[in-house]
Amino acid sequence: MTTEAKTSFTPRVLSGMQPTGNLHLGNYLGAMVNWVKMQATHETLYCVVDLHAITQAISVWGGPNELRRAIRDVTAAYLACGLDPKKSAIFNQSQIAEHSELAWVFNCVARIGWLDRMTQFKEKAGKDKEKASVGLYDYPVLMAADILIYKATSVPVGDDQKQHLELTRDIAQKFNIDFADSIREQGFGDAYFPLPDPMISGPATRVMSLRDGTKKMSKSDPSDLSRINLTDSAEDIAKKIRKAKTDAEGLPTEATGLKGRPEAENLVGIYAALDGNSVEGVLKQYGGGQFSTFKNALADLAVAKLAPIAGEMNRYIADPGYIEGVLKDGANRARAIAAPVMADVRKIMGFV
Ligand code: TYM
Numbered sequence: 001m002t003t004e005a006k007t008s009f010t011p012r013v014l015s016g017m018q019p020t021g022n023l024h025l026g027n028y029l030g031a032m033v034n035w036v037k038m039q040a041t042h043e044t045l046y047c048v049v050d051l052h053a054i055t056q057a058i059s060v061w062g063g064p065n066e067l068r069r070a071i072r073d074v075t076a077a078y079l080a081c082g083l084d085p086k087k088s089a090i091f092n093q094s095q096i097a098e099h100s101e102l103a104w105v106f107n108c109v110a111r112i113g114w115l116d117r118m119t120q121f122k123e124k125a126g127k128d129k130e131k132a133s134v135g136l137y138d139y140p141v142l143m144a145a146d147i148l149i150y151k152a153t154s155v156p157v158g159d160d161q162k163q164h165l166e167l168t169r170d171i172a173q174k175f176n177i178d179f180a181d182s183i184r185e186q187g188f189g190d191a192y193f194p195l196p197d198p199m200i201s202g203p204a205t206r207v208m209s210l211r212d213g214t215k216k217m218s219k220s221d222p223s224d225l226s227r228i229n230l231t232d233s234a235e236d237i238a239k240k241i242r243k244a245k246t247d248a249e250g251l252p253t254e255a256t257g258l259k260g261r262p263e264a265e266n267l268v269g270i271y272a273a274l275d276g277n278s279v280e281g282v283l284k285q286y287g288g289g290q291f292s293t294f295k296n297a298l299a300d301l302a303v304a305k306l307a308p309i310a311g312e313m314n315r316y317i318a319d320p321g322y323i324e325g326v327l328k329d330g331a332n333r334a335r336a337i338a339a340p341v342m343a344d345v346r347k348i349m350g351f352v
Helices: 025-038 064-081 097-107 112-116 119-125 134-148 159-178 180-185 234-243 262-275 279-286 291-317 320-349
Strands: 012-017 043-048 088-092 154-156 197-199
Touching: 012 025, 012 134, 025 043, 025 064, 025 154, 025 262, 025 291, 043 064, 043 320, 064 088, 064 291, 064 320, 088 320, 097 134, 097 320, 112 134, 112 159, 119 134, 119 159, 134 159, 154 159, 159 180, 159 197, 180 320, 234 291, 262 279, 262 291, 279 291, 291 320
Parallel strands: 012 043, 012 154, 043 088, 154 197
Antiparallel strands: none
8 A cells, every 4th residue: 555545635736947048848838838727726836946956057057147037037937828926826946945954854865876867967967977066966856845845746847857756756755654653643644745746748748859859859958949949039939940850751641650750740749739739630630741831830830829928028027026026925825835844844853
């Protein structure tokens, strides 16, 4: 029997994005679209994970002025994409000290062997692992704390975060087992933390680079043509799609015909996700036709869906007082959940 079986938890959603560089189409389709939807059905908390942003070299996150700007810009992007501060708590992670405090406790629960398996650390640290920050290695433990300090049960993310969510579940499970007696003695039932479910859904859970269909679309790709930024103008969006790499064949009529054609598969997935359709539905409409026709349709769709977001973002960025108010209010709401959870954890652990 799992530790979850006997204890029920309030359904609650938490997710976050890093304030480094611009948000892009991968962030939007892989995560944000689901964040917005879940506001209608769940209690939702969305944070700007500024403590995660500093895990890379200063040259990557840009230093204090850039961090301040990026926190506000990402908040503006959240609002422009449709997060509603009346429905969701929108806040930046560093305002809630309990994230870091719980991360320390989890550092002593998680095992080095578990972290050694994390593929994102290997990718980000590259060949020179000795020069990576300790924070980069520990990044997934802080992420587990972000989620569990709110006892979140559901975490909408892109496919690349799956392994981190598995680690979060392992940490929650080990905490529940290691401290089972104390959890019961303190009156918290059979398990203190839920085992949160990753919510990875839709036709674009892994959006690939527009220049190379085998590489993930990412903020760190040196080519700006590889991604569509949420701040791109209508002209740039259309240009990037027209220039997107494709192979020589036309579009297949069945999804199986996309196998081994990563660029075509990516563009069809992007179309489907932007249109709220399925890959099969898109191929029914465009399969058998020329790629250039499909690309024109995709460019029009992407401009129609994404260009207004950039406009809205600029409107919010022009009002930093409003953004700060949203973050402050969100932090107050988040703290009201996080503080009692941390107090419980201190009790369970035996801190006096
Ligand atoms: P970040 O900022 O790298 O990414 C934010 C979200 O965007 C998704 N994503 C993608 N989805 C599809 N295709 C892509 N090419 C693509 N690129 C990024 C990511 O999966 C993510 O959902 N570690 C997290 C931040 C984090 C977090 C958390 C998330 C910190 N604490 C707690 C959830 C819960 C991250 O990678 O962010």
